[in-house]
Amino acid sequence: ILNVEQSPQSLHVQEGDSTNFTCSFPSSNFYALHWYRWETAKSPEALFVMTLNGDEKKKGRISATLNTKEGYSYLYIKGSQPEDSATYLCAPKWNTNAGKSTFGDGTTLTVKP
Amino acid sequence: DTGVSQNPRHKITKRGQNVTFRCDPISEHNRLYWYRQTLGQGPEFLTYFQNEAQLEKSRLLSDRFSAERPKGSFSTLEIQRTEQGDSAMYLCASGRGVDNYGYTFGSGTRLTVV
Secondary structure (H helix, E strand, C coil): CCCCEEECCEEEEECCCCEEEEEECCCCCEEEEEEEEECCCCCCEEEEEECCCCCEEEECCEEEEEECCCCEEEEEECCCCHHHCEEEEEEEEEHHHCCCCCCCCCEEEEEEC | CCCCEEECCEEEECCCCCEEEEEECCCCCCEEEEEEECCCCCCEEEEEEECCEEEEECCCCCCCEEEECCCCCCEEEEECCCCHHHCEEEEEEEECCCCCCCCEECCCEEEEEC
16 A cells, blocks of 8 residues: 655644645655545545656646655645635646546635634 | 546445445546545545446455446446445546546545444
C-alpha cells in the first residue's frame, strides 16, 4: 500500500493569515499529483494537477509546488479568507498504476473572520 | 452537462440488507471511479472502469461489494448483506484518460447501516 501523508491534520487561522500544508508520498515511479478542495456539503473540486519536478501552479491566492525527487508537495494560501475553509486533499499517482489516484487524509482548514 | 450525479443522496438500511447506489458520470468521460470515505479519512479507492471494462478492484474490498457499468455510461455499486462497518460516504468520480483534468466528483451517497 502506497502511503500518502498530509500535515497538519487540521489548521485554524485568522482571516488574512497566510498558511501552507504538506503532502508527502513515495517518490519512486511518481506519475502525477492532484490537489483537491472539499468544502462541507459539496463535492471535492480539482485545484491543480502537477507532473514535473519543480512544478509550480497558481490559482488566485492559492499556489502549489512539487518535489518529485524527495516526494512532497506544498500548498500555499496567501491572505486566507473564510471561503477558503475546506479540506484540502492531495492525490498522487505512480507509473505502476497510473489509472487511479491514492488520496491522503487531507488537511482541514478553518479561517476565522 | 450537469456534472456527476449520484443517487440516492442518503440511505439508511438495516444490517443484512442489500443496497444499490447509482452514478451518472459526465457523458464524455470514459473513466468512472468509486471511492469510500469515512470520517477523518481521505477517499479510499474501491474500483474503476474504463468504458464498460472494470480495470481494477481494491483488494480491501470484500466479495459483498460489486460494481457494474454495463453500457459504459452509468454505474451501479451494490453492497450485499450490509454490515455496520459499511457505513460511509460513497463517492463516484469520472474523468478522461489524460491526467490534466483530474476527477469530477459527485456529491456522494451517505450510507448508514443500523
